[in-house]
Amino acid sequence: MCVVHNTIYRGFNSIYQQAPHVADRDKAAFVGYCQAWIKFLHSHTEHEESGLFPMTEELLQERVFDGMHEEHEAILGPLKELETYVSQVAASPKDLSGPRLLDILDSLYPPLESHFNEEVQRIAGFAAHPNAPARGSAKEKKITEQFAKWGERSLTEPGVTDVLVFFLLNLDREHEDGLWKNWPPIPEPVRWAMVNVAGQWHRSWWKFASCDSLGKRRELYAWGSK
Numbered sequence: 298m299c300v301v302h303n304t305i306y307r308g309f310n311s312i313y314q315q316a317p318h319v320a321d322r323d324k325a326a327f328v329g330y331c332q333a334w335i336k337f338l339h340s341h342t343e344h345e346e347s348g349l350f351p352m353t354e355e356l357l358q359e360r361v362f363d364g365m366h367e368e369h370e371a372i373l374g375p376l377k378e379l380e381t382y383v384s385q386v387a388a389s390p391k392d393l394s395g396p397r398l399l400d401i402l403d404s405l406y407p408p409l410e411s412h413f414n415e416e417v418q419r420i421a422g423f424a425a426h427p428n429a430p431a432r433g434s435a436k437e438k439k440i441t442e443q444f445a446k447w448g449e450r451s452l453t454e455p456g457v458t459d460v461l462v463f464f465l466l467n468l469d470r471e472h473e474d475g476l477w478k479n480w481p482p483i484p485e486p487v488r489w490a491m492v493n494v495a496g497q498w499h500r501s502w503w504k505f506a507s508c509d510s511l512g513k514r515r516e517l518y519a520w521g522s523k
Contacts, residue, residue, distance in 0.1 A: 299417055300477050327519070333460060335379060338376060356430075359428070361426070378404070379398075459502075461491060466496070467508055
């Protein structure tokens with residue numbers, strides 16, 4: 298969950314930091330990039346509500362996510378405002394205003410940060426829950442596989458050519474000295490194809506991503522655009 302959240306954060310930061318510097322010629326692509334991030338965050342919250350939360354509560358036999366729905370609602374208000382604004386300027390991308398975009402992002406960040414921090418702390422605490430499967434047990438292996446499949450669906454079902462590519466191009470594989478470089482466990486040829494083949498559908502968008510096709514951090518494109 299931390300890795301997914303970090304990827305969402307990196308997407309947020311890449312939009313926030315580049316918004317004031319995007320040249321008119323690149324605004325249409327930047328709007329598309331923003332829309333991919335919005336779709337990513339929408340799908341993340343929806344898949345938690347429909348999959349992760351009920352799966353975990355069934356496993357632990359207890360309501361352990363009380364308050365999470367309300368935290369999602371606090372995010373979805375400013376996210377809807379962002380989605381509406383970006384959709385409006387999509388028809389005329391040169392009308393995109395960096396300051397206006399930043400104003401909306403400033404209202405979105407506090408509930409987003411609060412929720413992400415609370416959610417990760419709560420999930421980490423489940424390891425000590427009396428109904429958690431014993432470490433190394435057959436049940437733990439089975440549950441791990443079920444949650445891995447949920448994680449895969451949450452990234453592929455929203456869109457392979459937009460959300461999944463956005464995720465992979467904002468996934469810092471060097472983070473924590475490369476501890477997570479092979480997560481998710483995608484064979485390298487498949488990962489390459491997802492970025493370099495599926496990524497061709499919206500290839501103009503991805504110059505704004507924070508990482509290159511190998512998952513290495515790079516200088517943000519709009520900082521150098523003229």
